[in-house]
Amino acid sequence: MSTLTTPRSRWRTRTLAAAGAVFLGISMMSATTAVADPMPTDPREGLSAGLYDAGVAASGVEHLATLQKTAGLSTNSDIAFKDDMAIVGNYNGIQFYDVSNPSAPELVSILNCPGSQNDVSVVGNLLFMSVESTAARLDCVPGSSAPVFRGVRVFDISNVTNPVQVAAVQTCRGSHTHTVLQDPDDTENIYIYVSGTAGVRSAEQLAGCSNETAEAANPSRWRIEVIKVPVANPAAAAVVTESRLFADATTGRVDGLQNGPTAESPRHPSGANYSPSPNTNACHDITVYPEIGLAAGACQGNGILIDISDPANPKRIDAVADPNFSYWHSATFNNDGTKVIFTDEWGGGGGAYCQPIHQSNWGANGIFDIVDGKLKFASYYKIPNVQTNRENCVAHNGSLVPVPGRDIMVQAWYQGGMSVFDFTDSANPKEIAFFDRGPISATANASGGFWSTYWYNGNIYGSELTRGFDSFKLTPSAFLTENELAAAAEVSSTQTNVQGQAHFEHEPSFALAKALVDQAERAGTLTGDALAETRLQIALAEELSADPLNEPATLAALAKAAEAAGEGTDASNALIALAGKLSGGSIPVEATVPQAADGSLALTVADFGDGVSLSQAENAGDRFVFEGELPDLTVTDSRNARQAGDGGWAVAGRSTDLTSVGGSVEAANLGWSPVVKTPRAGLAAGPESVVELDGGQGLARTSRLAHATADGRMGSATLGAGLFLHLPVNTDPGTYSGALTVSLFPVD
Known part of the structure; x- marks a missing residue:
């Protein structure tokens, strides 16, 4: 079984840090835009409306189950995973789902603790929750006499039916989202990067907060807070750094990146005002990748690349802006750490921005290659424009699907549904699967759809703002073979926080070898008799491998398969590695x-x-x-x-x-x-x-x-x-x- 790992290698960090330079670039509007080529009549078009009985369209995806949201809950938010548990945030608390059977998930318990957004992350038995609502209280009871709480809560979830709050770290702008960083060089502490986007609290409510301008001594905008949580004593969690990630390296001004619409682009290309405004005074989301010592920040008006080799003192090493982006929202690296996808939450998630009148580079993904420590724009990606004016639709949260040899992402688009796309060729991303429901209402604007759709241990889970919690599995198609899906399912983890990416590795297996053979066939590099011989010998080896006494014959078949696949090819190398594994x-x-x-x-x-x-x-x-x-x-x-x-x-x-x-x-x-x-x-x-x-x-x-x-x-x-x-x-x-x-x- 393959596993998710976070090795200690920091070579990429050292290479990038040695450059010692910070640049601000602009991605060009003339670059490639990729939109999934719709069928002559796209089945997502014209779906009937309904809250729980809306029409459904799917391709390459099987919908396994829906659990409707429990009465008394509000808007669903993000998801974290631990063992067989999916932990779903909600503006009124947290839901714990048992997903040991993805076809029949079960709601185990609910923690009532209003605060919004209540985005969640988990490390071991510690659960972290983002809170920014001014109505939130330290004791989780609205209207109580307890102090106002805005920041990051820490719960002990050893017993998920009775979580215990063990720490609550206040911050000046609350926590819209947060990112958990587990540094492989510091296993005694957990670091949390806090992205606070709300208004600044008064100094009377929290000492040290300042709503002053950038010229002031220490304004509470234009920074992120870094919280350190001692694993052995989480109650001692505290802010240890206030990092000025947006500072101008030359002048030292803390507001050194984009500060709203520019003179060249005073309005959004659609002709409307930018909404939200691309004003970089906070990050909306930061995704860390400890394996390569980098993080990517989606920071309102900019996408930034960050050196996290010193986790308490992150440093910006590059930044990009784009007049097509209204609000840089979230970020995802590919597994090799050579690409990063930024999303644009144009309209803040409430607008119907997937209509035919909206261009495919508005409210889309921006795909960047990382070249010599710099972000180099490659293309845009957006789902087909088949949504109605009643469906809020724009790019939102997603994660990688661990298919070997390919860069594949599953992503939520609110009422635009779920899209799975391949960005192995960063200049030409292509949709390969989707799931969509009709609008919640055919006559009124009703917010809903997927907040997050994430891959976890062989399945996809979706947090639906209004409807509840969904589970899915990908199915074989012309774009994804059964062998590729089997190899992806071999990658497993006991914990997943999507904004804390972990490197996944595929151990030698028959599924891996067969997946790579399928890819060689798709690419046209393995055909005819050679393809047939490769598959014949793999099938023979797999059958023989069931009996250890057949080891010599198994290895002989693998050797013949490797030879037929072509010396030095990915498939051949995988077969040789498998032979080595089986023979020790x-x-x-x-x-x-x-x-x-x-x-x-x-x-x-x-x-x-x-x-x-x-x-x-x-x-x-x-x-x-x-x-x-x-x-x-x-x-x-x-x-x-x-x-x-x-x-x-x-x-x-x-x-x-x-x-x-x-x-x-x-x-x-x-x-x-x-x-x-x-x-x-x-x-x-x-x-x-x-x-x-x-x-x-x-x-x-x-x-x-x-x-x-x-x-x-x-x-x-x-x-x-x-x-x-x-x-x-x-x-x-x-x-x-x-x-x-x-x-x-x-x-x-």
Whole structure:
């Protein structure tokens, strides 16, 4: 099962921080706009109205269940996930849903605590809630004598039927939204970035608050608060930093970004006034990605890129603006951290802005590539313009769908429904699935639709403002295969806060390999007999793998599939990795190229079995050479004549490239000198590798370590190899790591 991880790597942060510059750019209106190509008659058009009986249109999506909102609740807001629980915010409190059966979710409990928006995040048994309403009270009881509360509440939800408030951190503008940051270098604390967009409180109500202009000493606008929550003592949560993310790096003015409509664009391109105004004095949403040490802030009038390597002191490293954007609302990175999507909540979510009269770059997504630490505009994306003038519709919250090899997002569009789109090609995003209901009312403007639609552990869940809570699953289509969906479903997590992105990784599996084969077919790079042979051998290997006694035959089928898929392709590499996983033969390899002037090198291989003893590298004039010994490998063959027939076995290996922070060296530089340590008739070592500097391909291609004929196969055989790496003398310094996969195959 694949997992969501947050590794400790900070290489991208260090690279970006080294640039040391801050720029403000403008995304150009002439750039590409992508709109999902509607069918000749789009089924979303003309749906009947109704609160709970509206017409429905769907493509590539199966609607599993709806739970209507409980009486006494107000507007639903955002969602967080923990184990089998979906935690849904509501302006009047929090709802806890058991989603262990996505087809039949159950409401477990409700925490009544009015405050709006009551957006939620969760870490372990701590739940965080954003509050900005002036009517909210510290004790969660409206109209009580308790102090006004605006900020971030902290609850202990060890018992979700009886949450206990353990902290309540007041802030000057309350908390419209917040972002939880779990820093891999500081596991003792949780950091919260507070986005407060409401009016500033008086100093009499909260000491230190100031509604002064930007020229004042410490105004409460043009900043975000950073709260630190000690995990061992959450009651000690407190604001530790007030970060001036919008300051001008040259003048020091705190209002250094966009401050409302510009002289070049005094009105929205539609001709109306901007609404809300693109005035950057707060962020609406910040999404953090600890794996790459970056955050993306959607900050009213700007989209910004933030260095979070020091979580208590975030620093802006780039900012962009766009006259088509009225209100930068939320942000989502792709899994590689090379792209970011910003949404424009034109009209604040209350306007019907998906009608045919509205251009496809208004109230849309802006997709940006991250190039050398800068945001580079690529395209817009908006759902087809098929909504009525009674349906509030604009870009809102979404999350990634972990399909391997692709960038796919599911997103809420209020009464525009839910759209799933592929932005792997950032300049040409395309819709691949959708779900939509008809308007709540055919005769009056009624606010509703999806606030958030998020992927979690194989399903999609939606928080509907007015109707309640929905669950969905994606279904195979021309745009998403069954294998791609199966591979995506293998990614699991015990906790998800969408504004705190975690890197997902796909472990070797049959679903992953088959998904990548499907993608190669779609791309036209694997066709005809090669495609048929690849699928045939994968199917055979999967069937054989059910019985551990079939391991040799399973590995043989995977080897044939990898060969048919094409050397070096994603599908072939996935099949080789799967063979290594099933045989337990993946050996970590690490090489260090030091900074020393004499160019000396050292190679180490991580412990595997008995480990590897290595000698110091030598300078051979035109290259650096270092050597070592592969761990002993033992093959035991106890098959009878009926099982083995006239065949024997072979052991082969192949290496990945060796990579470092600053680059990589190809596996063609790595080679071996095979040896049979228990020689006998019918058993022979493979040939010595020829590395790239000598005109060969080294272990970049599958190479034989040893083979046995029918006469020599029986019993145990111990194999080994001398391991050598030849690198050009100008190889960049660094620590290079890779993996050598060794597999056992039966042969005819």
